[in-house]
Amino acid sequence: MIALPRRLCLSFEYELLSQRYQKIRQLEELGFTPYPHKFAFTHTLGEIISRYTGATAEELAAARVGVRVCGRVLTVRRQGRAGFAHLLEGGEKLQIYVRQDAVGYKDFTLYKMLDAGDIIGAEGYLFRTKTNELTVHVERLEFLSKALLAMPEKWHGLQDVEIRYRQRYLDLIANPEVRQVFVTRSKIIAALRRTLEAHGFIEVETPMMQPLYGGAIAKPFRTHHNALDIDLYLRIAPELYLKRLTVGGLDRVYEINRNFRNEGTSFKYNPEFTMLEFYQAYADYRDLMDFSEELLRETAAAARDGETTVQYGEHSIDFKRLARYSMKEAVVEFWPYASTRPKLDDLGDPARVAGLMEAYNRSAEEKIVLPAGASLGESVGLLFEHACESRLIQPTAIYDHPVEVSPLSKNKPDDPAWVERFEIFAAGMELANAYSELNDPQEQRRRFEMASRR
């Protein structure tokens, strides 16, 4: 007998597991191999569907297209000595039709013993049913693997969000459309690499376990190296290592990889998330804005097979071009209350910015609390963040940030209270953050000392 965790004893799972093991034994006695090494299919289900989706019943009958297919059994509909089943493979579903007089007693016994979740192979020819569904008329069935656990209920499907995210494989079986998420993500990553490579960037991997963590201000995860007996941090950013590589002469360098931040989670925030970070020597933030626009456009086109528009909720977002506003311009442009909309000049005047802050707090449900001793720049930054950020639906670069919140960026040559930095937003969310990287070590030190005094 199989050793089982105690909690399973006499439970539904135990009963089901026992039944399934018994079915495997019975199939073996019938002459089936319980876990065969391979199955030589002639077509993927996707190939059959794309190739024969337009073929009529008469054309299929005349051609008698022979196929060997395989996949996971989703549903079984039997009536007496014949029946149907749907197979899932490669994200596509195809129906099979099994008759005892066509497959014989042994294979039909296998069909009768099928459970949702089993993996089988089927050999036969294509036809269309009375309801005109493309179907394999099976002449031989092969057993490939048994599902030992119950599949999600077929009508409601798998809905429990916890299970969907913790057991993505189940989600993929029960909700085949989530496969598209994986496919699109893969296309996005590939397109980013392609575009970066086309511009002469070199991909590297830098340490994920770091003795000192840097490059951002998030809280890190801590871990321990036994042989060295030292604590290490999971990185919160690759920044410092990538900068060192530019020092060594990798003038265009990037990394696409995980970062780990020990912070709160939400649908936007994952404690381990993938980030693209790249550095380009001899360029400033305007070059980066141009390149970012191209990166976004090329990536969207690759993910959407040539289109640059993406449907996100109720918004159709077009990545063809990147709108650009300075932060001050954005506060004017995207100010949510018509009666108090500022002019550009107002944002250079502390008294008028303070008035705008009051106007916002009168109109908005959520109030802005200004930190003690906040500068004009910080006030404008907070106004932008609270009043305007969520209103940036189409891809938009917001440039020129206040120096207080940007310790790693070069100052604007004509106004040192502001720095050459931009962030890209779409659908009200931040997509990117970039700047003319500060490379004056004395200024860098001054900034850190200023920040540590605050």
Next chain:
RNA sequence: GGGCGCGUAGCUCAAUUGGCAGAGCAAGUGACUCUUAAUCACUAGGUUGCAGGUUCGAUUCCUGCCGCGCUCACCA
């Protein structure tokens, strides 16, 4: 970490004012050779998240804990 909400069969959900814990699907047996949530009949399946409290009696009311969701804060 704060606030709000949820937790009942493997899954999706019921259960009147506090009064015998139920249905559909999934599972087992049987019938059925064009179904697609197949259908029909029968069978089995429960420590109502956990621990206390109130009560003659708790799935229901109260307290604490655990898990999950939403949201705010932190953060990108």
